[in-house]
């Protein structure tokens with residue numbers, strides 16, 4: 001795959017269709033500026049600022065843009081909140097739709113056929129395999145992403161974290177927690 005990408009890139013550059021500097025800028029953008037750390041900052045802000053959380057749940061794009069995270073593959077984002085009664089799990093059964101501005105590029109397993117089918121058929125089983133099983137008293141809600149709507153899970157703030165700063169809280173949040181396969 002790496003060789004094929006390199007060959008394709010060389011050909012496009014040779015034919016003058018793309019500028020190598022522009023390609024470098026795009027790769028740098030996705031490696032360093034877009035990624036799950038953005039989403040983690042959104043989650044930490046929601047945990048520490050109730051007014052922001054209310055805005056986030058009402059209009060995710062506008063609230064997320066307050067932190068400066070905008071861009072393609074996130075035109076209509078919806079934030080779904082985990083509670084003591086409900087765990088949310090995000091999938092794209094059709095392909096691999098994913099909220100790039102807050103999570104970056106999707107992990108390989110998110111794009112795999114087994115995840116895409118099993119997340120719907122057996123969400124509890126999938127979550128258990130990721131390591132944080134859901135109790136029988138907790139409802140699991142599955143959200144199927146599309147090119148139009150991309151979901152971000154707002155995990156529950158862990159108990160005993162009242163004294164932690166927003167920055168330290170953000171470091172607790174994982175990519176999988178925001179997809180819903182992990183609890184945090």
Ligand SMILES: [Co+2]
Pocket residue numbers: 092093094095096097098145146147
């Ligand atoms: Co898709």
